[in-house]
Amino acid sequence: MRLIRSLVCLAVLAACAPTTEVLNSWADPSAGQVRFKKVLNVCACKDEAMRRTVEDQLTKRITGSTPSYTVLSEDDLRDRDAARAKVEAGGYDGAVVMVLVSVDRTQTYVPGTAYAVPAPYSSMWGGWGYGYSTYYDPGYVDTDQLVDFNTNVYQVQGAKLIWASRTQTTDPTSVGSMVDEIISANISEMKRQKVLE
Numbered sequence: 001m002r003l004i005r006s007l008v009c010l011a012v013l014a015a016c017a018p019t020t021e022v023l024n025s026w027a028d029p030s031a032g033q034v035r036f037k038k039v040l041n042v043c044a045c046k047d048e049a050m051r052r053t054v055e056d057q058l059t060k061r062i063t064g065s066t067p068s069y070t071v072l073s074e075d076d077l078r079d080r081d082a083a084r085a086k087v088e089a090g091g092y093d094g095a096v097v098m099v100l101v102s103v104d105r106t107q108t109y110v111p112g113t114a115y116a117v118p119a120p121y122s123s124m125w126g127g128w129g130y131g132y133s134t135y136y137d138p139g140y141v142d143t144d145q146l147v148d149f150n151t152n153v154y155q156v157q158g159a160k161l162i163w164a165s166r167t168q169t170t171d172p173t174s175v176g177s178m179v180d181e182i183i184s185a186n187i188s189e190m191k192r193q194k195v196l197e
Helices: 002-016 048-061 074-078 080-089 175-192
Strands: 019-027 039-044 065-067 094-110 113-122 128-137 140-155 160-170
Touching: 019 175, 039 048, 048 065, 048 094, 048 175, 074 080, 140 175, 160 175
Parallel strands: 039 065, 039 094
Antiparallel strands: 019 160, 094 140, 113 128, 140 160
């Protein structure tokens, strides 16, 4: 009985866990495999706390990378020429830029179901037997939060876009875990497309 309860709990947790999928991606066919020495991680969003969280998560996962908030101020992000000058002066050869595209809620109606279950009964003659009872499980509305991010990988020299993707995360539990999922999904996709080894 404990095993069945444990399996049911795991199934429920798996169904509620956030999931990230790559909706679409593009790779520059002329770029070949990517090998950057020094990468700048940028999260282009209005929320400074989210920017720092995303850039820190990227820095943890990408070897030889730096969060942009340590190099570029808010004013620099609004001034492309100033940002470009600082990035080039810093010796960065690659940049990963994540952009928050949208945060939406979607509702899905799950219809109710009726099912028969065995039920014991006693007859007036003193015997026991089994019959069936009908139970009804009412319908409900399920609400999901959908968060879409664009991730672009640039070669700094020439500001050349070499890879891009759009991901969607369903019901993220935190910014950190969501970014970790996005990075993992993007790395898998880049490996599949032979952009990374």
